[in-house]
Amino acid sequence: MKKYNYKKVRNQVAALVKRASDSPDNFYQETVWRYHILPVVEHSIKLGKILKADLEVLELSALLHDVAAITDKKYIPDHHRHGAKMAGKILSGLALPEEKIVKIKNCILNHRGSKSRPRLSLEEKILASADAMSHFTELADMMFLVYGIHKLKTREGAIWLKGKLERSWKKIMPAGRQLIRDNYMAAMKILDKAVIKK
Numbered sequence: 001m002k003k004y005n006y007k008k009v010r011n012q013v014a015a016l017v018k019r020a021s022d023s024p025d026n027f028y029q030e031t032v033w034r035y036h037i038l039p040v041v042e043h044s045i046k047l048g049k050i051l052k053a054d055l056e057v058l059e060l061s062a063l064l065h066d067v068a069a070i071t072d073k074k075y076i077p078d079h080h081r082h083g084a085k086m087a088g089k090i091l092s093g094l095a096l097p098e099e100k101i102v103k104i105k106n107c108i109l110n111h112r113g114s115k116s117r118p119r120l121s122l123e124e125k126i127l128a129s130a131d132a133m134s135h136f137t138e139l140a141d142m143m144f145l146v147y148g149i150h151k152l153k154t155r156e157g158a159i160w161l162k163g164k165l166e167r168s169w170k171k172i173m174p175a176g177r178q179l180i181r182d183n184y185m186a187a188m189k190i191l192d193k194a195v196i197k198k
């Protein structure tokens with residue numbers, strides 16, 4: 001196998017995703033880097049260490065998992081498929097070994113709970129869990145999505161977000177649920193209070 005400098009690859013990928021996040025073309029706005037991408041990286045690595053997964057595959061998958069969605073609004077509905085393709089191109093250009101690229105592409109392709117594809121590898125399961133965990137640990141950013149971007153009113157936004165968080169919770173593996181159970185309880189308490197008011 002050709003020798004590669006992982007740190008260099010990681011830094012180049014991070015710079016590229018941060019640039020996409022900062023771009024005015026990013027529909028979700030620049031907060032996505034700090035409040036979504038980096039927390040997904042952090043959760044992925046934490047779970048990866050507990051479950052002894054490939055941390056390089058996880059870190060690069062987490063950095064790139066939403067790259068298509070933040071690059072162009074038209075990719076959002078199918079961002080798992082576009083993102084896998086984009087990641088393949090980016091990583092081949094950085095001379096990452098082909099077998100790692102294949103694993104990363106599969107992680108990105110299968111990261112979405114709403115698209116019920118079977119998740120085969122440990123890394124695929126971890127990335128999907130980490131993505132869903134970020135919805136609980138970054139509740140303020142979910143509020144920004146609901147009220148700032150989608151412009152919903154208080155109660156309708158709370159109903160939508162509660163449904164979304166219930167789906168996210170089901171997506172998270174037991175080791176992940178254990179890490180964020182307090183956030184889950186707090187989020188549901190806040191949202192229930194808003195939903196109950198008629």
Ligand SMILES: [Fe+2]
Pocket residue numbers: 065066069079111112
């Ligand atoms: Fe996504």
Ligand SMILES: [Fe+2]
Pocket residue numbers: 036040065066131
């Ligand atoms: Fe995501």
